[in-house]
Amino acid sequence: MNPTDDSRTLHLLIVDDHPLVRAGIRSELSQASTHLDVVGEAATVDEAIAQARELTPDVILLDVHLPGGRGGGGAEVARALAGTNAMRILALSVSDAAEDVVSVIRAGARGYVTKTISTPELIDAIDRVAAGDAAFSPRLAGFVLDAFGTGEVAGSDDELDLLSERELEVMRLIARGYTYREVAKQLFLSVKTVESHVSKVLRKLQLSNRHELTRWASARRLV
Template sequence: MSEVRVLIADDQALLRGSFRMLVDSTPGLSVVGEAGTGVEAVRLARRERPDVVLMDIRMPEMDGLEATRLICGGREKGPVRVLILTTFDLDSYVYTALRAGASGFLLKDAKPADLLSAIRVVAGGEALLAPSVTRRLIEQFARAPVRATAPTLEGVTGREREVLTLIATGLSNNEIATELNLSLATVKTHIGHLLAKLHARDRAQLVIIAYESGLVSAAR
């Protein structure tokens, strides 16, 4: 992978500086800008087109959730992926952040190595969904009302539905391969087809589609 370009969005200058030092001192990563408000984060993301935005939730002018929605909803060439960073491990944020288009969710007290790994995972097009986050997401679906315009799975094959179901229950690619007796390469191929057919940005979006389409019951 070429150098990963990172935008840091947080209303605390000290934290932005700490994140910048960590990212800029890591080979293969570089900071292309800092934002102290949600509005500034959107403006810089549209101008700089970073690979990953480290996004705080609670910011002035516009919160990180709305900023994420605007950044991820753009039609510009090349996706900008958002990694939500927060000190608040609240259930409501998980569902809202992923619905807004975020590719990952990480607490600010994560170890530096975990943060750097998360940036690379998200930049590579994967979703950063720990099993605990997936469980909270499922609980949110159990409480949420049914959407009037639920997504459909038209064109998705039977095997792809099996893979999608296992993704939605929090299994990794390796675990899916074991469960379905497939090679890891075949699982990745199926996931690629699912992303294309369902117009999903990443694995996080596939989880949402699996539940909103009714393929997987939130009560399971």
């Protein structure tokens, strides 16, 4: 299908944990296009996987930060649906962090755009992903090229690969200045569990404290 060909109806699944966001996307797309049909919505990792398998949409608009599942967010959804050739995933998120972009693309998404995108641009991105092409907000494409196309970032990627999905989430929040208690509340964990994750992250990355962790993450554009 040509990305500009509106002759074929594309079935969409919107995955976002905020009802107003889902409603807004649905409304914008229905008013601006005649070939996009929203067939379902989901708010959690588990709902997204179940709805995708039941509805088999052409394109899944996937938020990166989602509750549920094993804490892997949008990347967990993408991995669970990997190999389902009939479905394409386009990440749609407020986050423009390199870590989020790379993790969801590695998991199988075909594109990543931020929620600052205009409606016509979003429709174009959906069409491109449905056609098998890639679609990125301009600044984000560089993250993917760095991560997959050069050896310069390979070292930091290797270090990130040492961390579990949960450890990555904890690391990102700590590096952004969240307290242990705030991280625990955000991720529905106990404070002791957060402390344990931070200790493991510091050990794996060979860092001494959270201040070094913040510098490490900032140097790699992860916060």
